[in-house]
Amino acid sequence: MPVSLKTPDEIEKMWVAGRLAAEVLQMIAPHVEAGVTTGELDRICHDYIVDVQQAIPAPLNYKGFPKSICTSVNHQVCHGIPGDKVLKKGDIINIDITVIKDGYHGDTSKMFFVGQPSVQAERLVRLSHECMVKGIEAVRPGGRLGDIGHAIQQHAEAHDLSVVREYCGHGIGREFHEEPQVLHYGRPGTGMELRAGMTFTVEPMINAGRKEVKLLADNWTVVTRDHSLSAQWEHTVLVTDTGVEILTRLPHDTV
Ligand code: MF3
Numbered sequence: 365m366p367v368s369l370k371t372p373d374e375i376e377k378m379w380v381a382g383r384l385a386a387e388v389l390q391m392i393a394p395h396v397e398a399g400v401t402t403g404e405l406d407r408i409c410h411d412y413i414v415d416v417q418q419a420i421p422a423p424l425n426y427k428g429f430p431k432s433i434c435t436s437v438n439h440q441v442c443h444g445i446p447g448d449k450v451l452k453k454g455d456i457i458n459i460d461i462t463v464i465k466d467g468y469h470g471d472t473s474k475m476f477f478v479g480q481p482s483v484q485a486e487r488l489v490r491l492s493h494e495c496m497v498k499g500i501e502a503v504r505p506g507g508r509l510g511d512i513g514h515a516i517q518q519h520a521e522a523h524d525l526s527v528v529r530e531y532c533g534h535g536i537g538r539e540f541h542e543e544p545q546v547l548h549y550g551r552p553g554t555g556m557e558l559r560a561g562m563t564f565t566v567e568p569m570i571n572a573g574r575k576e577v578k579l580l581a582d583n584w585t586v587v588t589r590d591h592s593l594s595a596q597w598e599h600t601v602l603v604t605d606t607g608v609e610i611l612t613r614l615p616h617d618t619v
Pocket residue numbers: 422423424426427429433434443460461462471565567584598
């Protein structure tokens with residue numbers, strides 16, 4: 365399937381799905397504290413998406429994924445499966461929410477601190493957020509995908525952090541994962557040209573140590589090979605005639 369350019373009507377639906385996904389992250393924030401299990405966070409999000417938002421949690425049964433959200437703790441990079449893991453003070457956790465509303469997907473994730481983070485964890489979370497922001501700031505019509513990857517990689521590596529290569533951002537719309545692939549590393553001026561109406565995610569996974577990852581035996585959870593901490597942030601964005609809009613940002617939020 366080629367890259368789809370969304371119509372104004374589709375863009376309106378993408379704004380709605382994006383807002384709902386962002387509202388799930390806002391809703392779950394006060395529940396992310398020492399003693400809660402990732403399985404409980406999943407249940408709360410599931411019930412909110414289904415009962416309050418009357419939307420669909422996209423991960424549930426997606427290619428066999430067993431839960432409604434992804435929870436990735438400390439050295440887990442992405443796609444952590446919620447379960448019996450109890451959060452403790454000092455943990456960092458990424459919660460990744462994707463909802464389907466009226467046939468369209470909104471996909472966003474953010475990092476949370478459980479209690480007071482270590483200096484190293486705070487730095488990684490802050491810098492990985494800056495990486496995502498710089499990637500989004502590189503989005504404009506006439507720009508190229510490589511501009512996004514370059515902005516992210518440059519910022520990460522300038523601070524001795526590494527960019528995970530195996531997973532990337534993605535086009536999004538009627539499908540959870542559409543073309544194009546949005547790599548979080550690359551060279552400016554290379555790759556597909558960005559055009560108004562494209563919708564995709566920017567979701568860099570940044571490691572405190574080496575870039576290599578491995579897949580656990582559950583076939584979903586991705587961890588850093590060297591067990592260093594990893595952090596990820598994600599927004600769904602729209603290329604406009606003049607630049608970019610973040611579909612998963614809430615009205616009063618700063619990126
Ligand atoms: N939300 C993830 C992403 O950003 C994908 C999760 S797939 C799942 O693309 F099956 F693990 F949920």
